[in-house]
Amino acid sequence: MSGMKTVMLLSALTALFMALGYTLGGSGGAVIALLVAAGMNLFTFWNADRIVLSMHNAREVDAGSAPEFHSLVAELARRAKLPMPRVYLIDEPHPNAFATGRDPEHAAVAATTGLLSMLSREEIAGVMAHELGHIRNRDTLIMTMVATIAGAISMLANFGLFFRGGHHENGNGNIAATLLAVIVAPFAAMIVQMAISRTREYGADAAGAEISGNPRALASALAKISGRVEMIPNPVAQRNPAAAQLYIVPVHVSELFSTHPATEKRIAALEDIAQDMGPPPVMGAPRTSALSPVTAPPRRRSALDPNRR
Incomplete structure (x- = not known):
C-alpha cells in the first residue's frame, strides 16, 4: 500500500x-521542460551521494x-540482506543521520x-x-x-512569472491562468513532496524496527x-533547508509543513x-559491555563514540 501511494503521488507530481x-x-513548453527535468534527474541520479556527503563534509x-x-x-546490513554501504562520520554536535545513494x-x-x-x-542500532x-x-x-522534480517545478514557475507575467496580449484569461499556475504549482508540489516523504519515513521506521529487532530503541x-x-x-540545514528531508529527525517546523511525520x-x-514483536536481540556486543543505558543523561558518551577515550 505504501509503495502504491508513493507511485500515485510521484505520478501526480510529474503530471x-x-x-x-x-x-x-503550450506543447512545446511542456517538451522543453520535460527535457530539462530529465537532464537534472540524470545528473542527480549519478551524483546525489557525492553532492550530499560533500555538503556535510563527511x-x-x-x-x-x-x-x-x-x-x-x-551487522545490521547483514540482517537486512543488503550490500555493505560506505560508512561516514560528520564532525558536528548536531545529532542526526541520513542515507544516500542511487541504489x-x-x-x-x-x-x-x-x-x-x-x-x-x-x-544507534535503531537509527x-x-x-x-x-x-x-x-x-x-x-x-x-x-526533490528534483519539485525543484524543477519551482524553477519553471519562477521562469514563467518573470518572462510571461507581464504579457497582456493573450487576454485576461491567459494572464489569470499563468498567475494561478506559477502560484499554485510550487505549493502543490511541496504538499505532494511532503506526502511522499512522510510515507517513506513511516516505511523506514517499520523497516528499521524489523532490521534491528528493537523498535523501542528506535x-x-x-x-x-x-x-x-x-x-x-x-x-x-541553515544554509540548505532542502537538506532537512534527509535527516531522521529534521529541524522542527509546524507539522503541516514538515517533510516528516510528527x-x-x-x-x-x-x-x-x-x-x-518478541524480546529484542543482542546487537553484536554482549550485554555486559560498556554501553550507555537508555536512561543515561544525554551528555554521557556512548560506547560507539569515536572520540571516547
Whole structure:
C-alpha cells in the first residue's frame, strides 16, 4: 500500500510538472521542460551521494578508524540482506543521520559525532537500521527524484512569472491562468513532496524496527534526537533547508509543513510494532559491555563514540 501511494503521488507530481509546462508554453513548453527535468534527474541520479556527503563534509570511516560503529552497520546490513554501504562520520554536535545513494549497491550511511555521543548502542542500532531501511526500500532514489522534480517545478514557475507575467496580449484569461499556475504549482508540489516523504519515513521506521529487532530503541532515539535538534545548530540545514528531508529527525517546523511525520506519531507507531514483536536481540556486543543505558543523561558518551577515550 505504501509503495502504491508513493507511485500515485510521484505520478501526480510529474503530471503537475507537465501541466505547468503546458500552461506556460503550450506543447512545446511542456517538451522543453520535460527535457530539462530529465537532464537534472540524470545528473542527480549519478551524483546525489557525492553532492550530499560533500555538503556535510563527511569523512569515510572503516573498521580501522571507527571499528565499533563500522561493525554495527555491517551487522545490521547483514540482517537486512543488503550490500555493505560506505560508512561516514560528520564532525558536528548536531545529532542526526541520513542515507544516500542511487541504489543498495552504491549506498552510503552517515551519522554525526553528536548522535554517537548522545545515544546508547541499541539506540544507534535503531537509527542506522532506519537508514538501512531507506536503502532497502530505495527511498534514497525516490526522494532524489521527488526533490528534483519539485525543484524543477519551482524553477519553471519562477521562469514563467518573470518572462510571461507581464504579457497582456493573450487576454485576461491567459494572464489569470499563468498567475494561478506559477502560484499554485510550487505549493502543490511541496504538499505532494511532503506526502511522499512522510510515507517513506513511516516505511523506514517499520523497516528499521524489523532490521534491528528493537523498535523501542528506535523510538527512544527519536525522542532524544527530537529533544535536542532545536538546541544545537545545524549549519548545513541553515544554509540548505532542502537538506532537512534527509535527516531522521529534521529541524522542527509546524507539522503541516514538515517533510516528516510528527515524532510523537512515529513513536506511537513503533510502540504498536513492539507489541507484536518478541524480546529484542543482542546487537553484536554482549550485554555486559560498556554501553550507555537508555536512561543515561544525554551528555554521557556512548560506547560507539569515536572520540571516547
